[in-house]
Amino acid sequence: MLWETIRLAIQAIFRNAMRSFLTVLGVVIGVAAVIAMVTVGQGSTRQVTADVEKLGTNIVMVLPGQDTMQGGPGGTADPMFTLAINDAVQEQIAAVALSAPISQSRARVVFGNENRRTDIIGTDNRYFEAARWELQRGRLFEPAEVQSGKPVCVIGETVRDSLFGNADPVGETVRIKALSCEVVGWLKSKGASTFGSDQDDFVILPIRTYHRRIAGNTDVSTLFVSVRDGASIQRTMDDITLLMRDLRRIGRGEEDDFEVVDMKQFATMLSGITDILTGLLSAVAAVSLLVGGIGIMNIMLVSVTERTREIGIRLAIGAQARQVLLQFLVEAIILSLIGGLIGIALGLGLAILGARWLAIPFTPDPGIILLAFGFSALVGIVFGYFPARRAARLDPIEALRHE
Amino acid sequence: MADPPLIQLTGITRIYGSGEIAVHALDGVDLTIEAGEFVAIMGPSGSGKSTAMNVIGCLDSPTGGQYRFNGIEVAGLSRDQRALLRRHFLGFVFQGYNLLPRSSALHNVELPLIYKGVGRAQRRAAATEALGKVGLAGRAHHDPSELSGGQQQRVAIARALVGDPQVVLADEPTGNLDTRTSVEIMEMLQALNRDEGLTIVMVTHEADMAAYADRLIWMVDGRIARDEPTRKAS
Numbered sequence: 001m002l003w004e005t006i007r008l009a010i011q012a013i014f015r016n017a018m019r020s021f022l023t024v025l026g027v028v029i030g031v032a033a034v035i036a037m038v039t040v041g042q043g044s045t046r047q048v049t050a051d052v053e054k055l056g057t058n059i060v061m062v063l064p065g066q067d068t069m070q071g072g073p074g075g076t077a078d079p080m081f082t083l084a085i086n087d088a089v090q091e092q093i094a095a096v097a098l099s100a101p102i103s104q105s106r107a108r109v110v111f112g113n114e115n116r117r118t119d120i121i122g123t124d125n126r127y128f129e130a131a132r133w134e135l136q137r138g139r140l141f142e143p144a145e146v147q148s149g150k151p152v153c154v155i156g157e158t159v160r161d162s163l164f165g166n167a168d169p170v171g172e173t174v175r176i177k178a179l180s181c182e183v184v185g186w187l188k189s190k191g192a193s194t195f196g197s198d199q200d201d202f203v204i205l206p207i208r209t210y211h212r213r214i215a216g217n218t219d220v221s222t223l224f225v226s227v228r229d230g231a232s233i234q235r236t237m238d239d240i241t242l243l244m245r246d247l248r249r250i251g252r253g254e255e256d257d258f259e260v261v262d263m264k265q266f267a268t269m270l271s272g273i274t275d276i277l278t279g280l281l282s283a284v285a286a287v288s289l290l291v292g293g294i295g296i297m298n299i300m301l302v303s304v305t306e307r308t309r310e311i312g313i314r315l316a317i318g319a320q321a322r323q324v325l326l327q328f329l330v331e332a333i334i335l336s337l338i339g340g341l342i343g344i345a346l347g348l349g350l351a352i353l354g355a356r357w358l359a360i361p362f363t364p365d366p367g368i369i370l371l372a373f374g375f376s377a378l379v380g381i382v383f384g385y386f387p388a389r390r391a392a393r394l395d396p397i398e399a400l401r402h403e
Numbered sequence: 404m405a406d407p408p409l410i411q412l413t414g415i416t417r418i419y420g421s422g423e424i425a426v427h428a429l430d431g432v433d434l435t436i437e438a439g440e441f442v443a444i445m446g447p448s449g450s451g452k453s454t455a456m457n458v459i460g461c462l463d464s465p466t467g468g469q470y471r472f473n474g475i476e477v478a479g480l481s482r483d484q485r486a487l488l489r490r491h492f493l494g495f496v497f498q499g500y501n502l503l504p505r506s507s508a509l510h511n512v513e514l515p516l517i518y519k520g521v522g523r524a525q526r527r528a529a530a531t532e533a534l535g536k537v538g539l540a541g542r543a544h545h546d547p548s549e550l551s552g553g554q555q556q557r558v559a560i561a562r563a564l565v566g567d568p569q570v571v572l573a574d575e576p577t578g579n580l581d582t583r584t585s586v587e588i589m590e591m592l593q594a595l596n597r598d599e600g601l602t603i604v605m606v607t608h609e610a611d612m613a614a615y616a617d618r619l620i621w622m623v624d625g626r627i628a629r630d631e632p633t634r635k636a637s
C-alpha cells in the first residue's frame with residue numbers, strides 16, 4: 001500500500017511536471033544556496049588552514065608602521081628597516097631561528113619576447129628556509145652572491161611558466177629594468193592562497209642586488225622571522241618589540257612605529273571570519289528553504305481543492321482518512337525531496353564554480369548533503385501535513401458533489 | 404436461525420440544520436431489502452432519495468433510527484469503520500460517473516482493489532475481467548476523456564463490481580445518458596442481478612428505467628409513500 005502510494009504520488013507529480021517544478025523551486029533554491037554556501041565556506045576555511053601549514057605555524061612578520069595588516073594608516077610615514085636591524089633581531093634574540101630581510105616592488109621581467117609584471121623580491125637564503133620553499137630545479141644563492149650582490153635570481157612557478165613555457169629556465173638570463181640576471185633556481189609551486197592570490201608569482205634576487213640595481217636604496221620593508229621549535233611565539237614577539245623599540249629609539253610612552261604580526265593568529269582570525277560569514281549566509285539560505293516550504297504548502301492546498309472530487313471518489317470506494325492523508329503527505333514529501341535533490345546538484349555545481357573562481361579546494365561535505373536531504377524531507381512533512389489533513393477530513397458526499 | 408436482512412432501516416431520520424431552518428430530508432423511513440433484490444427508488448426532486456442512498460451506502464450517518472447492514476448497527480460506527488464497510492461490501496455508481504480523470508479505465512477499475520490491498524498482478528486480472536463483463540475489454544487503456552458517456556458509466560459499473568460487493572448502489576445511473584444507452588446500461592444491471600444474484604438499489608426519475616427493477620419504492624417528503632413490485636415482477 002505504501003509503495004502503491006509512492007507510485008501514485010510520483011505519477012501525480014509528473015502528470016503536472018511544470019507546475020511541480022515551479023512548486024519546488026523555492027526548495028531548490030534554498031537547498032542549493034545552503035549547499036553552495038557551506039561547501040565554499042568549508043573550502044576557504046580549509047585553504048586558510050592549509051596556507052598556515054604551508055607557511056609554518058611559527059612565522060612572525062615585522063612590518064613598519066601600525067595596523068598595516070588591518071589596512072590602517074602607516075607604512076609610508078614610518079621609517080623602513082635596515083639590514084642592521086635584521087641582523088640584530090637574528091643575533092640578539094635566542095628564540096629567533098631565522099630572520100630574513102625582505103624588500104620588494106613590482107616590475108616587469110623580460111625573457112626573449114615574453115614578459116610579465118611580477119613581484120621583485122630582495123632577500124637571502126634564510127627566507128627560502130623560513131617560508132619553506134623547495135627547489136624544483138637548480139640551486140639557491142651562494143653566500144658570495146648574497147654578499148657582493150651578484151646578478152642572479154630564483155623564480156617562482158608562475159613566472160617560469162609565463163616566460164619559459166615548458167623549457168628549463170635554469171642558466172637563462174632574464175632582464176628586470178636595467179638588470180640582466182641569470183636564473184639559478186626555480187621553486188616548487190605553492191598554489192593559490194586563501195583569497196586567490198598567486199603565491200608563485202615573483203622573482204627573488206639577493207637583497208644587495210635588489211638594493212643596488214632595482215631600488216636604489218637600502219631599505220628593508222619586512223622582517224620574515226621564524227621562531228625556534230618549542231619557543232613561545234608570544235614571548236618572542238614581545239622580545240622583538242622591545243629590541244625594535246630600543247633600536248629605533250622609541251621613547252617611553254611613545255607608540256610603536258612598527259608592528260609584529262603572528263601569521264598563525266592572522267590566519268586563524270581569517271578563518272574565523274570565513275566561518276562567521278558562512279554561518280550568516282547559511283542562515284539566510286535556510287530562511288529561503290522555509291519560504292520554499294510555504295510554497296509547497298500553498299500549491300498542495302490548491303491541489304487538494306482541485307482534486308476534491310478525486311478525494312471524494314477515493315473515500316466513497318473505501319479509502320480511510322489516514323490513507324488519503326498519507327497520499328497527500330507522501331506527495332508533498334516526494335515533491336520536496338525532488339526539490340532537495342535538484343537543489344543539492346545545483347548547489348554542488350555552484351560550489352564547484354565558486355571554488356574554481358576563488359581558487360580554493362572543492363570539498364563537498366557528505367554530512368551537509370545528507371542534512372539538506374533530510375531537511376527537505378522535513379519541509380515536505382511539515383508543510384504537507386496541513387493540506388493533507390484538510391484532504392483527509394473532507395466529507396465524501398460533499399467532496400463528490402464538488403465541481 | 405435465518406440470516407438477518409441485508410439492509411434494514413427502522414425509523415431512520417436525517418435532519419439537516421436545526422431549529423426553524425431544519426430540513427427533514429428523511430422523516431422516519433422503514434425499509435428492508437433482502438440479498439438478491441433489484442430495487443428502484445423514485446420520487447419528486449428533494450424527496451430524500453439521494454439522502455436515503457447515502458445512508459444506505461454508509462457515506463452518511465442518520466440523525467435517528469436504526470440501520471442494520473448484515474445485522475451490523477451502522478449508526479454506531481466511526482468514519483473509518485464505515486469506510487471499511489464500503490470497501491468490502493458496497494459498490495457505487497453515480498449519475499456523473501465520477502471516474503478519476505487522466506487515469507486509464509483499467510486504473511479506475513483497479514482503484515477499489517488497491518485499497519483492499521490486492522496485489523498488482525491479481526488486481527490487473529480482476530480489473531480486466533470486470534471491464535470485459537461490461538463490454539469494454541478493448542478500452543482498458545483509454546482515459547475517461549476518450550470515452551463516451553455510456554462507456555464511462557460502464558467503467559464506473561465495472562469499478563463498482565470489481566471488489567465483489569454485496570450491494571451496488573446507483574443514484575440516477577442513466578441520468579446523463581440518452582435513451583438507447585440508458586437501456587443498454589439497464590439491461591446490463593438487470594443481467595448482473597439475474598445471473599449473479601447481485602443486489603442493486605437504484606434511484607431513477609424515469610419509469611421506463613424503474614421498470615427493469617423488481618421492486619419500486621416511491622418517496623415523498625422524506626417518507627416512503629408506496630412500496631410495491633414493479634409491473635414486470637408481478
Ligand SMILES: Nc1ncnc2c1ncn2[C@@H]1O[C@H](COP(=O)(O)OP(=O)(O)OP(=O)(O)O)[C@@H](O)[C@H]1O
Binds near residue numbers: 419420448
Ligand atoms: N447537505 C445538505 N444540507 C442541507 N440540506 C440538504 C443537504 N443535502 C440535501 N438537503 C436537503 O434534503 C432534501 C432531500 O435532498 P435529496 O438530495 O435527498 O433529494 P433527492 O430526492 O435526491 O432529489 P433529486 O431528485 O433532485 O436528486 C432536500 O430538501 C435538500 O435540499
Ligand SMILES: [Mg+2]
Binds near residue numbers: 452453454574
Ligand atoms: Mg438526488
